[in-house]
Amino acid sequence: MPIFNSTPGPRKMESGRRRSEAELRQVFMQFDSDYDNCLSKQDIKKAFNYLGALFPGFRANVAFNMADTNKDGLISLDELDAVVKYASDIGL
Template identity: 40%
Template sequence: MSLLVNQRLPRVGGETSKPKHVAGGVPFSKEQLRDIFKRFDCDKDGRLSKEELKKAFSELGSRVPAFRTLAALHHADENGDGFISEEELEALLQYALGLGYTIKME
């Protein structure tokens, strides 16, 4: 499982692919999503900024990561500071699970 979260998946021809949001794929587990979001905490301050969220949603395959970021903040940023803290991560994960992101190997 951690292979899917911590590195890109090999594809025939030596190229790499990243997880995509597609119908019929294997859904990400809550733990996989947690690992992905934590990986995008680039400055390691224990919270996710708008830019870090945008990059994470892009990695998940969102076609409009900026919109997903704003929607995620609306759903999960309980104190309204513009960040997703460790305490707010559970709400973010529930939101992301509801979007149905799936793993696709190309």
């Protein structure tokens, strides 16, 4: 029996094309679920999934632990640069 994802939201991007850091930043900011210019770990995971990353939960954990320098549990605009660089480095 097929299981359908009824969660509305953006469809996955086509994979196989490297994106610029500006494009990656824009994608991550699309997942700012409460529009506070900060990203939660869940927001980051959704963005990695959208970008077609293998193991998006793992990728989100790595990026989050690396970027959340003030350990407040959110990725601010200043901290987002590290997440974008990580996404670029892994070929997204």
